[in-house]
Amino acid sequence: MKKIYLTFACIAFSLVAIAQTVLRFETHGLVADHTNEMKITTYVEPGEDGKNVVWDFRELKLNKDFVGMLDNPNISKGANLFPESNTRLEEFGNSFFFRTTQSGIEQFGFLSANGSTNITYDKPFVKMRYPFSFGSSYTGTFSGSYNTNEKHLGDLAGSYAVEGDGLGTLMLPSNMVYDNVLRVKETKSYEQILNNRNYNIETITYRWYTSEHRFPILVLINATTTYQDGRTFTSTQAAYNPIALNKPANQNNLETNGVSSSLATYPNPYHSFVNITFNLADDSEVNLSVYDVTGKLVKVLHTGSELAGEKHYTFSAKEINLSSGAYIVRLNVNGEETSRRILEL
Numbered sequence: 001m002k003k004i005y006l007t008f009a010c011i012a013f014s015l016v017a018i019a020q021t022v023l024r025f026e027t028h029g030l031v032a033d034h035t036n037e038m039k040i041t042t043y044v045e046p047g048e049d050g051k052n053v054v055w056d057f058r059e060l061k062l063n064k065d066f067v068g069m070l071d072n073p074n075i076s077k078g079a080n081l082f083p084e085s086n087t088r089l090e091e092f093g094n095s096f097f098f099r100t101t102q103s104g105i106e107q108f109g110f111l112s113a114n115g116s117t118n119i120t121y122d123k124p125f126v127k128m129r130y131p132f133s134f135g136s137s138y139t140g141t142f143s144g145s146y147n148t149n150e151k152h153l154g155d156l157a158g159s160y161a162v163e164g165d166g167l168g169t170l171m172l173p174s175n176m177v178y179d180n181v182l183r184v185k186e187t188k189s190y191e192q193i194l195n196n197r198n199y200n201i202e203t204i205t206y207r208w209y210t211s212e213h214r215f216p217i218l219v220l221i222n223a224t225t226t227y228q229d230g231r232t233f234t235s236t237q238a239a240y241n242p243i244a245l246n247k248p249a250n251q252n253n254l255e256t257n258g259v260s261s262s263l264a265t266y267p268n269p270y271h272s273f274v275n276i277t278f279n280l281a282d283d284s285e286v287n288l289s290v291y292d293v294t295g296k297l298v299k300v301l302h303t304g305s306e307l308a309g310e311k312h313y314t315f316s317a318k319e320i321n322l323s324s325g326a327y328i329v330r331l332n333v334n335g336e337e338t339s340r341r342i343l344e345l
Helices: 004-020 242-246
Strands: 034-040 049-058 062-070 086-089 095-100 104-111 117-129 136-150 151-171 176-194 197-209 218-227 233-242 259-266 274-280 284-292 297-306 309-315 327-332 336-344
Touching: 034 218, 034 259, 034 336, 049 176, 062 327, 062 336, 136 176, 197 233, 259 336, 274 284, 274 327, 284 309, 297 309
Parallel strands: 049 151
Antiparallel strands: 034 062, 034 233, 062 086, 086 095, 095 104, 104 117, 117 136, 136 151, 151 176, 176 197, 197 218, 218 233, 259 274, 274 309, 284 297, 284 327, 327 336
16 A cells, blocks of 8 residues: 555656756757847846746736847857857847857856957856756856957956746736746845946846747846945846747647748848748738837838738848848737747848
8 A cells, every 4th residue: 555655756857857846958048040039128127036936927017019039140140259159149239158068068258249348257257057957056156257349358257056946837018827837036246346346136026938949938136236435336237938839839830820831041141132931721911020120120021911822022221221130030820929030140
């Protein structure tokens, strides 16, 4: 009888383990050639930690969109500064350089949008260790230097602590509800010296993850800077992921809204123009638009009704007097959305 009870206990434990969100390289790693569309929102308090928590953020106020893009640093500006990296994340033109492996993510540097200022880590910050789940934690130290136009400006050094501090239900705008969501709390405390002035900074970041989506579906950041004279300044940031919100997380394409194959862009990268194709299984309401990397709309390729069948469009930034570079093609069919990153050379 004891063996039977033990068997049932093992089964019950296995079911609980399956239900939990676990971060792994294969499912949540920062991998090149991915885009992450986010909506910036007002900051709110992160709520409680623990298990079976309900985080109700349905009243978040939206401000604007932005897009984060992951690519290979070898083809990007600043690649020579961070030879250890294999992934570059671009947000608002700024670049963050990481080395992503099966065991985790390390940040090796930062490059400003204009390329004049960089942070080089001689001891990298460990952004994640895999596998990672509720109750996981690790700590460490990091250090680096600030530079501008090849001139040394100062240094920074500090510590970090990362923990899976919450597991529960996350509620977001449009009455979207997600179960078995993992919350990761990241605390960075460091001293930086710039132009012979000392600053102490503590940044606390909360990220909520689901099993099915590579990127966090909600991010809250609170940073407090303490100056030499004792004054303090607090800044906050918040964003959530509309792709995760606009469709169930287990959908990898748009089949349920009438698109019978994935949105395709070719050639990519391209020189003169890019072809954009998709299939509609049924007559649908379609919006096909192109955005820059800050989330600004640059061209509407089509909006309105479309008959079923294969659709073909083209886009060229040069034709509308825009510079070459990265853009985002966003397809919305009957309210469901997907996107592709394109690169004009």
